[in-house]
Amino acid sequence: MKRTLLYALSLxxxxxxxxxxxxxxxxxxxxxxxxxxxxxxxxxxxxxxxxEKGFMDQNKxxxxxxxxxxxSYYSKLTVQVKELIPGNPVPVNTIVLxxxxxxxxxxxxxxxxxxxxxxxxxxxxxxxxPDHRYRLVITNQESxxxxxxxxxxxDTAFSHFYIPPxxxxxxxxxxxxxxxxxxxxxFSGSIVTAGTDPNAVPAGVKVMxxxxxxxxxxxxxxxHTITPHILTWNNVPADITIxxxxxxxxxxxxxxxxxxxxxxxxxxxxxxxxxxxxSCDIIMYAGSSDYxxxxxxxxAQAGGLTGGEIKPNYSNIQGGLxxxxxxxxxxxxxxxxxxxxxxxxxxxxxxxxxxxxxxxVP
Numbered sequence: 364m365k366r367t368l369l370y371a372l373s374l375x376x377x378x379x380x381x382x383x384x385x386x387x388x389x390x391x392x393x394x395x396x397x398x399x400x401x402x403x404x405x406x407x408x409x410x411x412x413x414x415e416k417g418f419m420d421q422n423k424x425x426x427x428x429x430x431x432x433x434x435s436y437y438s439k440l441t442v443q444v445k446e447l448i449p450g451n452p453v454p455v456n457t458i459v460l461x462x463x464x465x466x467x468x469x470x471x472x473x474x475x476x477x478x479x480x481x482x483x484x485x486x487x488x489x490x491x492x493p494d495h496r497y498r499l500v501i502t503n504q505e506s507x508x509x510x511x512x513x514x515x516x517x518d519t520a521f522s523h524f525y526i527p528p529x530x531x532x533x534x535x536x537x538x539x540x541x542x543x544x545x546x547x548x549x550f551s552g553s554i555v556t557a558g559t560d561p562n563a564v565p566a567g568v569k570v571m572x573x574x575x576x577x578x579x580x581x582x583x584x585x586x587h588t589i590t591p592h593i594l595t596w597n598n599v600p601a602d603i604t605i606x607x608x609x610x611x612x613x614x615x616x617x618x619x620x621x622x623x624x625x626x627x628x629x630x631x632x633x634x635x636x637x638x639x640x641x642s643c644d645i646i647m648y649a650g651s652s653d654y655x656x657x658x659x660x661x662x663a664q665a666g667g668l669t670g671g672e673i674k675p676n677y678s679n680i681q682g683g684l685x686x687x688x689x690x691x692x693x694x695x696x697x698x699x700x701x702x703x704x705x706x707x708x709x710x711x712x713x714x715x716x717x718x719x720x721x722x723x724v725p
Contacts, residue, residue, distance in 0.1 A: 529697025
């Protein structure tokens with residue numbers, strides 16, 4: 364089962380960042396602040412919404428409260444997602460979300476100052492329709508407060524989001540990272556961009572990011588062993604330009620040299636030990652206008668669309684004391700994209716940044 368990557372909010376960050384909203388005073392007496400995180404992805408068959416409390420009590424230690432589950436979760440929430448046809452205020456479907464423990468869903472919470480169990484979120488499994496809109500409604504049964512947010516869905520259909528070099532075998536992409544002046548890995552794709560109507564369906568793409576999974580092997584000809592490795596490269600520092608009808612991707616080839624130097628240890632002085640560069644997967648993430656605005660307001664780059672923290676400086680959640688982001692994203696992936704050899708390997712072997720990694724031609 365595919366699941367949406369979780370955007371786990373570090374609630375302590377609320378106390379360390381300034382908000383563009385004036386919804387609350389951190390020095391005021393204790394009040395509940397609802398913090399919401401949810402990204403809907405049309406590819407997924409399970410969707411998770413995190414709903415937690417901020418630590419807002421001038422008479423108690425935030426570090427002490429962080430260790431107590433009751434300080435982070437509401438005891439009586441009703442969480443619904445209402446499916447809407449644009450132009451019709453009456454929902455065509457109302458989905459009641461189920462409270463689940465993410466530790467049991469395959470998403471254990473990181474250890475640290477915060478408690479690790481329980482690790483609650485709200486889940487639904489209905490498929491998403493790109494020509495519909497989805498409204499999140501959170502009702503606190505104790506206080507009566509209602510928070511809500513609404514989003515369209517980015518579509519992955521050929522007519523909406525298409526990257527021929529990653530999806531079409533007739534247009535294969537080869538990764539040539541041989542060191543030549545201003546040589547770049549380039550490709551393009553078509554997308555429906557975000558227009559001036561925030562309620563347009565399907566949702567338009569406003570921002571894009573790239574992740575690469577790079578596969579290589581350690582080969583020991585003396586011990587007759589082969590050890591596979593995978594490097595995950597989030598927020599690849601490429602130039603991604605969104606035009607009126609698509610996007611262009613350009614990554615300076617020598618950027619790979621710096622990444623390899625930082626993430627692959629030098630080869631020990633062992634006879635017969637070599638490294639083989641195999642292939643990579645390229646994942647192109649597409650985000651909505653809401654996410655674009657969030658990134659502009661917060662300046663958030665680390666983590667990006669696949670990151671593990673949302674800074675609560677920007678919010679599209681409406682109602683009571685609420686912060687967070689409820690929006691959409693999706694991705695396209697190209698698998699087993701080969702590196703050009705021997706040109707790329709020869710350059711890696713002679714470059715001082717990567718020569719001691721000991722890449723070789725298979």
